[in-house]
Amino acid sequence: xxxxxxxxxxxxxxxxxxxxxxxxxxxxxxxxxxxxxxxxxxxxxxxxxxxxxxxxxxxxxxxxxxxxxxxxxxxxxxxxxxxxxxxxxxxxxxxxxxxxxxxxxxxxxxxxxxxxxxxxxxxxxxxxxxxxxxxxxxxxxxxxxxxxxxxxxxxxxxxxxxxxxxxxxxxxxxxxxxxxxxxxxxxxxxxxxxxxxxxxxxxxxxxxxxxxxxxxxxxxxxxxxxxxxxxxxxxxxxxxxxxxxxxxxxxxxxxxxxxxxxxxxxxxxxxxxxxxxxxxxxxxxxxxxxxxxxxxxxxxxxxxxxxxxxxxxxxxxxxxxxxxxxxxxxxxxxxxxxxxxxxxxxxxxxxxxxxxxxxxxxxxxxxxxxxxxxxxxxxxxxxxxxxxxxxxxxxxxxxxxxxxxxx
Numbered sequence: 001x002x003x004x005x006x007x008x009x010x011x012x013x014x015x016x017x018x019x020x021x022x023x024x025x026x027x028x029x030x031x032x033x034x035x036x037x038x039x040x041x042x043x044x045x046x047x048x049x050x051x052x053x054x055x056x057x058x059x060x061x062x063x064x065x066x067x068x069x070x071x072x073x074x075x076x077x078x079x080x081x082x083x084x085x086x087x088x089x090x091x092x093x094x095x096x097x098x099x100x101x102x103x104x105x106x107x108x109x110x111x112x113x114x115x116x117x118x119x120x121x122x123x124x125x126x127x128x129x130x131x132x133x134x135x136x137x138x139x140x141x142x143x144x145x146x147x148x149x150x151x152x153x154x155x156x157x158x159x160x161x162x163x164x165x166x167x168x169x170x171x172x173x174x175x176x177x178x179x180x181x182x183x184x185x186x187x188x189x190x191x192x193x194x195x196x197x198x199x200x201x202x203x204x205x206x207x208x209x210x211x212x213x214x215x216x217x218x219x220x221x222x223x224x225x226x227x228x229x230x231x232x233x234x235x236x237x238x239x240x241x242x243x244x245x246x247x248x249x250x251x252x253x254x255x256x257x258x259x260x261x262x263x264x265x266x267x268x269x270x271x272x273x274x275x276x277x278x279x280x281x282x283x284x285x286x287x288x289x290x291x292x293x294x295x296x297x298x299x300x301x302x303x304x305x306x307x308x309x310x311x312x313x314x315x316x317x318x319x320x321x322x323x324x325x326x327x328x329x330x331x332x333x334x335x336x337x338x339x340x341x342x343x344x345x346x347x348x349x350x351x352x353x354x355x356x357x358x359x360x361x362x363x364x365x366x367x368x369x370x371x372x373x374x375x376x377x378x379x380x381x382x383x384x385x386x387x388x389x390x391x392x393x394x395x396x397x398x399x400x401x402x403x404x405x406x407x
Contacts, residue, residue, distance in 0.1 A: 008128040008137075014185040015121050015141060018078070020148030021179050022116040025089070025172060026054075027149040027260065028156035029105065030236040031253055032092075034243065035165040036101075044240060046098050048361025050106040051236050052354045055228065057110025059350020062119045066343030067204045074124050074190035074339070075183060081115015082179035088112050089176055093169035116179055118145065119346050121186070122326055123339040128189040132275075134330065138323040139271015146267055146319055149260025157253035204340060210400050211341055216391040217332055220325060221348045223283065226384035227321045228352030230290055230377055234259070234314065237360045241370055245302050255311040262315025270320035271327075279324035279331075280391035287388070289317045291381035298374045332396045352380075 033047050040046075069077045088111070091104025114120075122141050129137040159168040211217050239252030273282055297310040329342045360373045 008125075008189075010185050011128050011189060012125065012137065012140065014182045015125055016144035016147075018116060018179050018182040018186075019118065019121055019141060019145040020151065021176065021182070022085070022113060022121075022148070023118075023145030024148030024152030024260075025085070025156075025176060026109070026113055027235055027256055028153045028172075028253075029054075029109075030239045030256065031153070031157050031160060031249070032165055032169070033236065033240050034249065035160065039165070040096060042098070043365050045361040045365045047101060047105070048236065048357055049098070050101045050104075052232075052358035052361070053102055053106035054110040054113070055232050055350045055353030055357060057107050058113045058117070059228075059347040059353070061111045061114035062117075062343040062346050062350070063340070064343075065114050066119055066339035066341075069120055069123070069190070069339045070204075070337055073187075074120050075187045077115045077120050078183035078186065078190075079180055081112050081117075081120070082177065082183065083112070084108050085112025085116060085179065086173050086176040089169055090173035093166050093173070112176075116183075118142065118322060118326070119339065119343050122322075123335065123342065124186050124189045126326075126330065126335055126338065135271050135275030135323060135327055137271075138274070138326055139268040142267035142271065142319050142322045143264040146260045146263035146315075150257050150264065151260075153257045153260065154250075154253050157250060204337075207337055207340070207400055208344060211333065211344070211396075214332060214396045214399055216328075216393070217341075217345075217396070219387050219391050220328055221345050223287075223384045223387040224321070224325055224345050224349040225352035225355075226287065226380040227325075228349035228354075229356040229380055230294075230352075231318060231356075232353030233356030233360045233373055233377065236357045237364070237370060237373075238311075240364075242307055247304065247307070251304065251307065255307055258308060258311040259315035259318055262312045263318035263320070266316035266318060266320040267322065271323035274324045274327045278393055279328050280388050280393060282324045283321060283388040283391075284385045286317050286320050287381045287384040290314065291378050291385070293317070294374055294377050294381070298371070328391065328393065331393055333400060334395075334397050337400070 029051055033044060036047055037044055065077045088104050088108030091108060095101040095104050122138055125137045125141050126134050156168065159171060235256060238255050239249065242252040242255060243249055270282065293310060293313045297306065300306050325345065326342050329338055329345060333341055360370060363372045364370055
């Protein structure tokens, strides 16, 4: 371990464990698609809508949570997020109507994820890390979330098989409170000071309007929509998709877990490569890789081998988008408003997530097949690759500095 990283080891470990829980829990919600639907007599569109709203809520709340964190510090947001997360999962267990599952799994859990996920935790790591190691810590933090997916999704399936979906949700809710403890070591780096960026004044609305005038930032924002579309659809619907193909439910769980495992590697090296090569090119290649992977998957005869191979390849490309995307926000505007401006980009991601999850459920209930949504994913992947290529990787901080009002 390099000497310049030793002072931040405690905060790095706590942040990684927190992200493992936050990302691991939400990656397992697709496992409840069949048992909840069967138990309550719902179509898959009911829980799909709830989880789509969860993703949308996550994105909307992330913008406000990012602004709040930039102004008052990240710790308060993390603590509130952990509480909402736990209460939302608890509410899922007792939901019997579509309105109740939307309120719990959708609104409450969505708000909880927004307060405990990458958008809040990664800026803390960036503030804590030496400037030359920011790409590395972004990769490690992103990989940690994926490792949580790898570890927790199979455990959640085993918990469902052993105790039933109701008790599984109760236990997940209680364990989610551990995120409160893990958030405490992040407090020293959760403040609003940024000694590496010029002072910028103005309301958050003014800051956003100025940022949107930067063409490269707008392209980044639009492109991240596609990432959300891909990962949310697959996370929620892949378990049901493989069951429809005649495989055991555990194959779906291991598919999502394998994606998480491979993404540990993919996300980490995406962070490393982001410090060495143009991040816009890395993003374009990631989306092209997804296009190839999805195309081959739907054209090949489906087998256990093809499912696992597809999961592995998608895993390497899964959240590999996060380090270069968040890294470009830092390049454009520094770290002073990184939480807020990354939150806006992430809102686009979650609009894509909402679209992928909801459209997947609607198309399935309407046409009893997922073929249409896979084709949409291919087309959008090509669009994203084209959007990222012309991004100009340079400092645009001066474009945020013409402010006249205080926040």
